[in-house]
Amino acid sequence: MSAVLDKNGVPQTEGDGPRGLARLAYAFTGWAEKWFPDAFVFVILTLFAVVLGDLAIGASPLAIAKGFGDGFWSLIPFTMQMAMVAIAGYVVAASPPCTRLIDRLAAVPKTGRGAIAFVAFVSMIASLFNWALSLVLGGLLVRALARRANLKMDYRAAGAAAYLGLGATWALGLSSSSAMLQANPASLPKSISEISGVIPLSDTIFLPQSILMCVIIMACTIAVAYFSAPSGSTVKTAQDMGCDVSADAKVEEKAGRPGDWFEFSPVLPILVVLLAAGFIWTEFQAKSPLNVISNLNTYNFVFLMIGLLLHRNIRSFLKAVAKAVPTTAGVLIQFPFYGAIAAILTHVTGSDGVSISHHISELFVSIANGSTFPVVIGIYSAILGFLVPSGGGKWIIEAPYVLQAAKDLHAHMGWAVQVYNAAEALPNLINPFWMLPLLGVLGLRARDIVGFCFTQLIFNAPLVMFLLWGLALTL
Structure with a gap:
């Protein structure tokens, strides 16, 4: 029997209906789907909040306008780099070898709950290398x-696990875009x-305390995914949800004319990858491994070359x-506005001669x-x-x-970046913005998985804050 939904999208039937935290999450998502605007709206609202703040401290309207224009294109290199992170991750995940790997991985779990925990593990491991790869790989595995x-x-629950x-x-x-940005002077x-100056990756994501925090969060998140997964009569399969999970038909394309040979031959991709391998070899010969992988251009270059090789043509x-x-x-579209906001925050001064950032x-x-x-x-x-999902x-x-405050308090600058990183992931659990690519792969709606994501948030939020505080004492 289909459940009757109330105005917030909460199933009203008894028995298998959501209860406790899951019910609260369904209510929240129902409200968000009805009232939550596009993320770009929040960018504009943030912009004008900063403008009003500058006006409040006595800044000149023309100075604010100049800061807006001066900062708008300041992030073009970083914008392109972040776009390429998404493209490269998707290209690798959608390659034929990766698709075959997914089929082999799908044969590993023996139980439904075990499968959900396994998806959580794969998703989180993949996310450490490329967040877009994590979404696509997790969705296809589910x-x-x-x-x-x-x-x-x-x-x-499996869909929620793929989002972890x-x-x-x-x-x-x-x-981590923030850690990569801080490590790239260009x-x-x-x-x-x-x-802050340049903060190397050895002081951020490769800091021992950061690695330990990541391991603890992963272990606890997998445990919550396993024990919160429905069992018995409460399980809703893809068929119960009306989702088509049949494998995509593989249409083998062939060259239809002599000029198509270049597009279908593996020769050109192999030659390009060999050339790329030579470049990477020279990079590792001239620089330390950390300096090589911390360069976003090199990172994206390697992922694109791997994708080209895996696709073979x-x-x-x-x-x-x-x-x-x-x-x-x-x-x-959003990053130019972020650049403008940063410029207004830091370079426009009020009547006292200091900026809002100060x-x-x-x-x-x-x-x-x-x-x-x-x-x-972390809390801030x-x-x-949740308001600015980027x-x-x-x-x-x-x-x-944040870095100025860390500097004034003599806090570890690299840990300040990791505080941001660990806390930044938390609102993603209940923000539909980043769910969209995954939901498209799965054929689900945000309200279908957010109940399980909200359960994760209840456990992860205090855990992350405790780890951020406790591990900071060891630095």
Whole structure:
């Protein structure tokens, strides 16, 4: 029997209906789907909030307008780099070898709950290398598991597990746009570099405390995914949800004319990859491994070359790229505005000769000390992350005053970046913005998986804050 939904989208039938935390999450998502505007609206609202703040401290309207224009194109290199992260991750995940790997991975779990925990593990591991790869790989793995007739797996919980890379760990690995930005002097805005300088990856994602935090979060998140998964009569399979999970038909294309040979031959991709391999070899010969992988251009270069090699021909590679490009729309249009906001925050001064960024950093210094700073900043970043769902863009807004406050309090600058990273992932768990690519793969709606994501948030939020505070004491 189909459940009757109330005005918030909460199933009203008894028995298998959501209860407790899941019911609250369904109510929240129902409200969000009705009232929550597009993420770009929040970018504009943030812009005008900063403008009003500048006016309040006595800044000139013309000075504000100049800051807006001067900063608008300041992030073009970083914008392109983040777009390429998404494209490269999608291209690799959609390659034929990766598809075959997914089919093999889908044969590993033996139980429905075990399958959900396994999806959570794969999603989080993949997110450490590329957040877009995590979403696509996780979604395709869930579909492959759902095709197993002998596996009774809750499709909603599995979908939520596939999202955990974005909701728990992505910013603690090489996907971290803030850590990568801080390690790249060529991409680092002057407004940030003047405060912190370059912060190497050895002081952020490869800090021992950061690695330990990541392992603990992963272990606890997998456990919650396993024990919160429905069992018995409460399981809703893909068929119960009306989702088509049949494998995509594989149409083998062949060259139809002599000129098509170049598009279908593996010769050109192999030659390109050999040339790329030579470049990577020279990079490792001239630089330390950390310096090589911390360069976003090199990182994206390697992923693209891997994708080209895995697709084996130019036609398949370009089809994957064409499918990946729409996922970058939010990055391309939002990041210029983030650059403008950062410029207004840091370069426009009021009647007292200081910027809003300076005033905010003074506020943090006044309410925090060296030990409470991680929790204060963590809570603030998590709340703001729901309104501005962009790890890299939001860091550019926050970094000037967060890093200034860390500097004034003599806190570890690299850990300040990791505080942001760990807290940044939390609002993703209940924000429909980043769910959209995954939901498209699964054929689900946000309300179908957010109940399980909200359960993760209830456990992860206090855990993350405790780890940010406790591990900071060891630095």
